[in-house]
Structure formats: structure tokens, C-alpha cells
Amino acid sequence: MSTRIYLECNVHEPAIKSDQEVGQHLYDLPRIREEIAKRAEYVAAVNLDAQFERFTQGAAYFFSQHPTCPIRIVDEYGDEHP
Template sequence: MSTYIYLECTAHEPAIQADEESGQHLYDLPRLRDEIAHRNEYANAMSIGASFDDRYTNNTARFLAAHPHCPIRIIDEYGGTHPIKDEDTK
């Protein structure tokens, strides 16, 4: 089943949700978590005009560049939240 996944910046009231999705399925969560873990690299890449072949990675990098130091959470189209870190590797 398709489940659109978005990033949300919780440093603002109300929180700012990304305009574009960062994934379309829950199996995209590991990739998205890895991108968040490397957010500085993605933000730096965007600042020099880089783009990524994967549109979801591109959307994520753009949002992370706009919110480089803000607390981020992962949400889905149904209002659910998902941990930023893989629960199996705590």
C-alpha cells in the first residue's frame, strides 16, 4: 500500500510540513533516516546547486537545507509519525 512520507520541522508553531514527499512507501524509511543522519552533507550539496536523480532524495535534501538546525520528524499522509532513528539500532 502506498503511504506518502513527509518531513516536518517542529521548531515552528505550527510545525512546517514539507511541500513535497520524501517517500511513497514505508520501505523508504531506512533511506530517509540515512539522509536525515547525513543532513549536513545534503544541505551543503544543495547550497552549491547539487541535485539528485531520485526525486524523493531531492525533496528531502531541499527541506533539510531550508531547516539545517531544526528538529525534524517524519510523518505520513495518515497523520502517523515514524522515528528518526531505526528502532532496531537503539
């Protein structure tokens, strides 16, 4: 079963969810958490126009928009995956 996964920043009002999904299965969660842990590197990479695989690219772009915000992982059903 697929589960569309997004990043969300809720320090903004209203909360901002990533335009692009960053994963499609719960087994993507470890990769997404690792990408969040390396957020600063992805922000730097986006600034250098680096290209990644589709989901990672979506995450990297979202990080570049929210370089220091707290980011949550949410799925299409609104459930959070801490």
C-alpha cells in the first residue's frame, strides 16, 4: 500500500506543506529522516543547483525554503511520523 509522504513546517500560519511528496511508502521514512538530519547540506546543494532523485529533490527544495524551521513528516492522511 502506498502512502504519500510530505514535509510540513508549522511555524507559519497556516502551516506550509511541501508541494511535492518526499516519499510514497512508510519504508521511505528512514531516508527522509536522514535527509532532515543533513538539511544544511541539502540547502547548500540546492543553492549550487545540485540534482537529486525525485523525492530527495522535493525534500531538498523544501529545506531550502525552510532552512531553520522545525520540520515534521506527515502523510496524506494527516498522520505525523516523528
